[in-house]
Amino acid sequence: MSATAEPRTTGGDPGTGAWLHGVVREVTPAALAVTAGLDGVPVRVVRAAGLAAVVSGVSLSGYGEEAMRRNLEDLAWLERTARVHHAVVDGLSRAGAVVPARLATVHRDDDHLARVLVERCAELTATLDRLDGREEWGVKGYLVPGATPRAEAAPSGGGGAGAAYLRRRRAQLTARDEGQRVAAEAAAAVHDALTGYAVAARRHAPQDRRLSGAATAMVLNGAYLLDSTGVDGFAALLRTLGDRHPEIRLEPTGPWPAYSFVAEEPTTEPAHPVREPAADAARGPAWR
Structure with a gap:
């Protein structure tokens, strides 16, 4: 199945990546409107293989590998960012099954993310089936x-x-x-x-x-x-x-x-791998 991505709201800026919040089967505009994404920017959707990845557009100058390494050592930044990430995932979960992405899963562009959705379609679909109604x-x-x-x-x-x-x-x-x-x-x-x-x-x-x-x-x-x-x-x-x-x-x-019940490996491969800040942050919000 060929990959398709929705047009970017960023004008195709090559310096803009996609911070992945989670993957669902489908998402409505009402569900997307529940909360803003990172830096207060509305979240958007990348679709491929019958799946919908909900992302925040982020500047790679602020969320690239080197910047992320610095940010993940800043506890105030980490807590603030993780809260926003969780708020988006939580909003999606209220509408149905969602495969949450690990904190700091950033793709270099929408096309890369769409290809990964195609490659991992069977895995993600099986996880969504298992989480449905739970x-x-x-x-x-x-x-x-x-x-x-x-x-x-x-x-x-x-x-x-x-x-x-x-x-x-x-x-x-x-x-x-x-x-x-x-x-x-x-x-x-x-x-x-x-x-x-x-x-x-x-x-x-x-x-x-x-x-x-x-x-x-x-x-x-x-x-x-x-x-x-x-x-x-x-x-x-x-x-x-x-x-x-x-x-x-x-x-x-x-x-x-x-x-706690998604695969141990990130649901999509980060374009900019970073050290996980903490075990709890890797699987979800540490402030439960």
Whole structure:
């Protein structure tokens, strides 16, 4: 099937690339109008092989390889840009299945992107079929201090104040280690139960407290692909699991576009490869 691309709004400027937000089967003007793309410019569509790639036109002077390397080290730029990228993908997901692109997937021009859509038509179509009528939900689990069995108090003994301090300190460390062990086991049990309910599941690495903003350590960072008709049952199961495992606090998030359930490789090859800024940014928004 031959590739076709819609006329550019940029006048064919050779210094303009296409930042890919996501791929859908079709997109309406109303869906495109939900949010602006990068730098406040309206998003546009590149069509090929029966697929529609939604992109932002970007200047390669600001989004080329060297510029991107600098930008991805700027946390303020990264967060601002990722929020816009997610807003576009989220708007598309509300109208139907979407294959989200990884952050910073930039093509040198529309023709290159159209060729890739043709080359990966079977893969992208199969992914859209798998995601149709489904949505991603996240569950984060946080350690609840004091909700786990406490270690028995160390027996009193001689040795003076120094020895008593060491006994107390040993007891505190034992209790902390036991609490972390029990919380880890609870997180694994919760994930197994949710996985059994979901269509598919992924367990991501826990976020650092500086990223999660939580007062206690994260022990579960799970993503679950659900049939849209099964969300209420999932919520009921999560409440049951929360009552069963008070040693962790469970926090659901969603629904999200299915960031966690697309191929590990980018859905289209970047024309300007860049180092992924972080695992969460590579699969979706880190501020869930």
